[in-house]
Amino acid sequence: MTQAEIVSERYPHKVSAVFHDARRARDAASALAAKAGLSSDQIELVEPHDPKVAKKVEPESGRIFQTILRSHLWLGIAGLVAGLVLAGILVAMGLDFAQTRPMWVFILAGAFGAVGGMLLAGLVSVRPDHEPGIVKAEEASEEGEWTVVAHARDEDEKQRADELLEHYSRDVTDSL
Helix, strand or coil: CCHHHHCCCCCCEEEEEEECCHHHHHHHHHHHHHCCCCCHHHEEEECCCCCCHHHHHCCCHHHHHHHHHHHHHHHHHHHHHHHHHHHHHHHHHCCHHHHHCHHHHHHHHHHHHHHHHHHHHHHHHHCCCCHHHHHHHHHHHHCCCEEEEEEECCHHHHHHHHHHHHHHCCCEEECC
């Protein structure tokens, strides 16, 4: 199961950097396009007291609902399968409790596996790895600072953006 099957966002990775002045922030944003290979729709510049800070930092909020549905479906099924495999192993091992009521072992292990998978999906859906970058960009905007946000398609783009922004700012935050 790949990340693309679970996460519906086109740009699941975020890298942000806070700047004290506009010129340095604009230079970093230009460098992301020129040197890191990101397109203009992947780069956002959050200005001081920007009313659209939330939209700039998390532009794909509409796709988050799709991520919730996909992750619960796929991870619930994966958990169910894992539970049924575990039940099969327990029955095959010849354990007394599994031999006397094998149907209950399969039902319970499958149910617990499915619930465990959906609990994991809840964690994936909430995207706690995005929270530090969102909070930092909002705080910087309120304090009159600039933030450059790079929305990366994959781990490679995220790494390139992270390395480049670290040359321009000491205050860089990235997601998983």
